[in-house]
Amino acid sequence: MLKTPLLLLAILFGLLTSYALLASDLEREKQINESVKKSILIGDVVTLEADGTEFLGLINDKKLDTLYGSVIILHGKGSNPNSPQLIQPLRSQLAELGWVTLSVQLPVASKYAPIKDSLALIKDSVGRIQASLRYMGENYKNTPCVLIAHSLGAMMATNFIAQQETLACDALTLISLPTIASDLPEAQSTELLEKITIPVLDIYGSQDLDSVLKTAPTRKLALMNNNIHNRQIEISGADHAFNGLDETLVRSIHNWLIHVFKNPQSTTIKGPST
Numbered sequence: 012m013l014k015t016p017l018l019l020l021a022i023l024f025g026l027l028t029s030y031a032l033l034a035s036d037l038e039r040e041k042q043i044n045e046s047v048k049k050s051i052l053i054g055d056v057v058t059l060e061a062d063g064t065e066f067l068g069l070i071n072d073k074k075l076d077t078l079y080g081s082v083i084i085l086h087g088k089g090s091n092p093n094s095p096q097l098i099q100p101l102r103s104q105l106a107e108l109g110w111v112t113l114s115v116q117l118p119v120a121s122k123y124a125p126i127k128d129s130l131a132l133i134k135d136s137v138g139r140i141q142a143s144l145r146y147m148g149e150n151y152k153n154t155p156c157v158l159i160a161h162s163l164g165a166m167m168a169t170n171f172i173a174q175q176e177t178l179a180c181d182a183l184t185l186i187s188l189p190t191i192a193s194d195l196p197e198a199q200s201t202e203l204l205e206k207i208t209i210p211v212l213d214i215y216g217s218q219d220l221d222s223v224l225k226t227a228p229t230r231k232l233a234l235m236n237n238n239i240h241n242r243q244i245e246i247s248g249a250d251h252a253f254n255g256l257d258e259t260l261v262r263s264i265h266n267w268l269i270h271v272f273k274n275p276q277s278t279t280i281k282g283p284s285t
Contacts, residue, residue: 035118035135037064044116047093053103059115059146061138068143069093071102072111072151080155080181080272081147084114085140087162087187088129092116097161097186100257101264105159108265111151115143117164126191129163133197136167137174144179155272156180159264162187162251166200173203182240182271184212184264187251188230189222201226204233210240210271214263216249216256223251240271 044067048056054071069092072078082105086098092114093099102112118135120128140158147156158180160168165188172183188200197203204211213230215223227243234241244263249256 036121061142067116071106079109081151085160085164096252104261159184170197173206190226213243
């Protein structure tokens with residue numbers, strides 16, 4: 012009598028395991044990591060761990076004499092921690108302005124996987140975001156901590172911050188946050204925005220994706236009453252990757268952060284503990 016239920020449980024477990032493997036493509040991530048390591052001209056590689064899996068991060072603090080705070084950067088779908096589009100300019104230019112940056116590799120789906128598989132990675136990103144925050148908190152103490160995320164990474168960041176019962180970081184910047192049809196609760200970005208109480212900057216381009224542009228008014232409404240520092244900025248002429256407008260994007264983020272933290276007094280940087 013017990014064999015049938017046990018068999019069903021075994022089949023269900025196998026299906027769930029197979030789905031998890033399909034959602035996160037570790038072999039593809041390994042290939043991306045090797046490519047990223049070869050492309051690094053600025054900063055250093057660090058190895059972090061979450062949920063028993065190691066993942067790559069790029070830390071940039073070598074040329075900093077003073078430090079305003081720490082910034083964790085989350086890339087979007089099809090991107091990586093050192094992508095020349097948007098991510099590399101963010102991590103390098105923000106460092107030049109006084110923010111130590113950590114750009115991390117997020118879970119990736121297989122190359123031709125449908126969007127639903129990428130959305131399934133939102134939950135998988137939670138451990139990596141937490142590990143990245145822990146790393147920055149341990150190595151760059153007593154300074155503001157900021158999470159900056161683009162596209163799918165912005166959906167991951169929104170879900171993560173909305174679920175936190177205690178303060179995880181001090182500010183959140185969402186770049187081109189899309190709204191994608193899904194039944195997954197963690198993919199309901201606009202609804203999740205309403206739960207976030209830390210300062211949020213919602214920034215996008217006037218030539219962004221329809222999934223970003225059409226919901227801009229709704230996102231603004233969701234943020235209106237949560238924090239006096241919340242802002243929504245549209246950058247004229249910018250597409251989803253902010254091609255040709257990297258400096259404008261970086262300056263907009265930096266100026267907002269300085270405003271939020273009320274011109275924080277910079278401190279001498281100590282660097283990672285060994």
